[in-house]
Amino acid sequence: MKRLLPIQLLLAVIMFATAQSYRVEGSGGPLTLAEDVATAAQAWNSLTGEATLEQEASAGTTIRFADPELMGPDVVSATVVRDTVMNDTVLNDTVSNDTAATAGPAGLDIWLHPELYRDYPQALLHELGLLLGVPAVVSASEEPEESVMTPALTGTGPDAPTEGDIEALRAGQERISGDIDGDGRVDLSDLAELGRAYGQRGVNLVADLDDDGVVGAGDVELLRENYIFTAPEPPTTGETDATETAPGVEESDESEESAE
Amino acid sequence: MSRFNTIRFVAALLAALLMSGPAGATTYRELSLPEMLDSAQIAFFGTVAAVRIEEREGEPWTVVEFEIERLLAGSADNSPALELSFLGGDLPGGAGYRINLMPGFEVGEQVLLLAYAENYISPIVGFNQGLWRQAGEALLDESGRRLSLDDEGRLVHGGLEGGFDLVLDAVDRELEARQ
Numbered sequence: 001m002k003r004l005l006p007i008q009l010l011l012a013v014i015m016f017a018t019a020q021s022y023r024v025e026g027s028g029g030p031l032t033l034a035e036d037v038a039t040a041a042q043a044w045n046s047l048t049g050e051a052t053l054e055q056e057a058s059a060g061t062t063i064r065f066a067d068p069e070l071m072g073p074d075v076v077s078a079t080v081v082r083d084t085v086m087n088d089t090v091l092n093d094t095v096s097n098d099t100a101a102t103a104g105p106a107g108l109d110i111w112l113h114p115e116l117y118r119d120y121p122q123a124l125l126h127e128l129g130l131l132l133g134v135p136a137v138v139s140a141s142e143e144p145e146e147s148v149m150t151p152a153l154t155g156t157g158p159d160a161p162t163e164g165d166i167e168a169l170r171a172g173q174e175r176i177s178g179d180i181d182g183d184g185r186v187d188l189s190d191l192a193e194l195g196r197a198y199g200q201r202g203v204n205l206v207a208d209l210d211d212d213g214v215v216g217a218g219d220v221e222l223l224r225e226n227y228i229f230t231a232p233e234p235p236t237t238g239e240t241d242a243t244e245t246a247p248g249v250e251e252s253d254e255s256e257e258s259a260e
Numbered sequence: 261m262s263r264f265n266t267i268r269f270v271a272a273l274l275a276a277l278l279m280s281g282p283a284g285a286t287t288y289r290e291l292s293l294p295e296m297l298d299s300a301q302i303a304f305f306g307t308v309a310a311v312r313i314e315e316r317e318g319e320p321w322t323v324v325e326f327e328i329e330r331l332l333a334g335s336a337d338n339s340p341a342l343e344l345s346f347l348g349g350d351l352p353g354g355a356g357y358r359i360n361l362m363p364g365f366e367v368g369e370q371v372l373l374l375a376y377a378e379n380y381i382s383p384i385v386g387f388n389q390g391l392w393r394q395a396g397e398a399l400l401d402e403s404g405r406r407l408s409l410d411d412e413g414r415l416v417h418g419g420l421e422g423g424f425d426l427v428l429d430a431v432d433r434e435l436e437a438r439q
Contacts, residue, residue, distance in 0.1 A: 070347070072380030073299075075387050076287045080348070082357035109357075116289070123287040136285040136361075151361060152290035152389070199364070213358070 020131040021056035022063055022110075029065035029114025036117075037063055040124035043160045044132060048169060053128055061131060066111035076116045076153055077123040079130060080109040081213050120153045125161060134161075134169045135206040178226035180207050186226040194223055285360040288387040293415050296385045297434050300374035302334030302342070305428055308365045309341065313349040313356075320349035320356040324365045326373070330428060333435045334377065344373075347381040363388045363402060370394040372407070372431065397424045407431075 022041075026033040034055070041053035066078065110127045117123050125148040130136065137149045146162050161169075171182045178186035180193040197207035197215045207215045209222040291299070306326040314321045326342050346363070350356040362382060365371075374390030375383045384390045392399035392407050399407040401417070407427055408419030415430050 070379075070381055072376065072378065072382070072387075074288045074291065074385070074389075075381060076289060078381060079285045079360040080357055081360070120287065120289070126285065126287050130285045149285075151285060151287050153287050154290050 019052040019054065020061070021054050021059035022061040022128075022131065023055060023057055023059045025062055025064035027065070028067075029112065030118060032118075033063070033065070033112070036121075037124060037128075040121070040128050043125060044128055047161050047166055048132075053131065060107035061110065062107070063110045063112065063127070065114040068113055068115050071111065071113040071116075076113050076120045077127050078111040079127060080111060082107060082109055120155060121159055122148050122150075122153050122157045125159075126151065129161065129165060129169070132169055134165055176226065177209055178223040180209075180223075186223060186228055190223060191227070194219060286362070286387070288389070291386040291389050293417060294434075296374050296390050297415075297431075297438060299376070299385045300333055300390065300435065301377040302375040302383075303332035303373065303431065303435055304328045304334075304342065305330040305332070305370070305372045306342070307370050308367050311365055311367060313351060314345070315351055319347065320351045322346045322349040322364075326371070329370075330432075332428075332432050333439070334375075344375060344383045345379060346383070361388060361402075363391055372399050372428070394424065399424065399427060 022037070024034045024037050030036075038055065041055075044053055071078070108131075112123070126136070129149050134149055136151055137147045146158060147165050147168075148158055148161050149165055149168070150157065176184075176186065178190055180190040180197075183189065194207045194215065197205060200207070200215045205213075205215055207219060209219040212218060304326065306328040308324060309327040310325040312323050312325075314323050323343055323345050326344070328340055328342055331338065348357055348359045348362055350358075359381060363384065371394065372392040374385040376385060377383075382388065388402045392401050401407065405418045408416055409426060409430055410416045410419060413426075413430060415427070415434060
């Protein structure tokens with residue numbers, strides 16, 4: 001029993017760290033929204049074990065319908081990072097005054113197209129996956145990704161989070177700060193990823209290390225703090241310089257500073 | 261971190277910044293090229309001339325002005341410029357909101373755009389799918405796929421062939437055939 005306690009504590013810490021709450025505003029579309037969201041949340045909860053999505057009246061994230069005429073014919077869901085109280089004109093006309101009063105001042109909104117979202121159950125899984133910290137999968141490949149985190153929906157995508165999605169969730173939980181590509185180290189490839197993402201704004205961007213909604217200078221600084229400098233690979237032929245640091249061995253700042 | 265490491269880091273950062281590409285969320289129906297061409301009410305190749313934020317009924321809209329270099333469909337008045345509005349942006353004082361994956365535009369960049377005439381949160385066909393940015397001789401979509409031609413001269417996604425002008429000609433032909 002005593003040996004089990006630390007493990008239970010660890011699990012509890014992980015659950016607490018990944019618990020995300022949301023509230024549902026169901027007016028302006030099908031009456032089953034709360035039920036649909038709960039089903040999608042359950043799909044994540046049952047598969048991850050350690051992640052929890054729960055509905056809570058005071059949650060900062062609101063899932064609601066938007067005006068279909070504003071969403072257009074193609075957008076199924078929109079993830080909206082807001083810094084201010086939103087005007088009712090954006091939301092469906094049937095949104096209550098109570099909702100509008102509690103929309104700000106800052107947080108996350110998930111807007112759903114009331115006529116499209118049920119045709120694409122992946123959309124809710126995708127948005128809830130984002131809440132849990134799973135990054136979106138945007139690929140240049142012509143092969144469709146087997147993931148609920150793909151923003152382009154085909155209607156034939158997976159109806160539950162895939163193994164890859166669960167792996168991405170766990171990798172995110174275990175990732176060290178700055179390890180954007182999840183390979184266990186903070187190096188040039190992470191810097192390249194940050195370079196690609198620089199300037200992006202949004203929720204849960206994998207390169208948004210300081211979690212301020214923008215990939216910017218703060219993230220560069222965080223990455224810099226954890227950046228691992230290694231010596232270049234030695235030549236494969238000929239003699240190596242005996243004074244060089246061995247490949248893969250981290251240089252210490254002290255030795256460099258004394259060299260300077 | 262030592263000065264030497266800082267210099268190496270900055271050099272590596274500059275190298276990394278030379279590469280670019282997307283990420284993010286929001287979901288949309290995946291459209292094929294023929295579907296996008298069928299839906300396009302406005303199509304053009306042009307240059308981003310200006311970007312500004314407007315407040316409309318309390319909402320921030322990012323208004324992008326394009327200088328049209330080649331009109332392919334829509335915009336009957338043949339105006340050399342066209343404005344498209346995208347919901348979201350930062351209002352003065354730091355207020356505002358942003359929609360994930362909403363395309364952003366830089367003044368001076370050149371784009372091929374298929375758009376709706378209606379005022380949706382994004383007027384681009386397929387939210388962001390009907391947008392290709394010019395990169396040298398290539399037109400790249402938001403996921404980095406190149407708009408190109410197959411062996412029979414048909415438009416395809418993700419190929420390697422097809423000079424910029426040939427691809428634009430093919431888009432023009434396809435849109436003309438639909439009118």
